[in-house]
Amino acid sequence: MDFIGLPIPICIECGSTSNPCRCKVVGPTLGFLAFAAAAVVEWPVGVVVYCFSREKGRRIMGHPSTIVYPSVKDAIPI
Template sequence: MGYTRIPLCFQCHTANRCHCKVVGPTIGFLAFVVTAAVEWPVGAVVYLFRHTKGRRIMAQPAHVVYPKVARAFPI
């Protein structure tokens, strides 16, 4: 019988009392995966014609989506 594991991400030594965040980084990771599944193929197609724009599109999940979502949750 197999068990499905939910990905948990920890960010320690933050400003909160217990010095660890779990909810924000975990939801940020899930948002990263969803946006990356859409934006990486689109970025790869755009990269064929405009290299800089394609790289920016492919980097957006890591540089924009994950940090914004992870910071939105204080715990």
């Protein structure tokens, strides 16, 4: 019997200078998963806040892409 599960995204970033092989797989992949988890929570909250304060709502909805993904991706050098 075959295993049917959720597909796991694999992100590859080539050309980085943070390791000798010049490619990163673990950092960008975990960064994407953290981005997706944060987006599931923050985007609905951002939509509600956007109804009252557009600037604050935009910042909340942009938080996963501007803060979460880069910080997780850069924290893991491989």
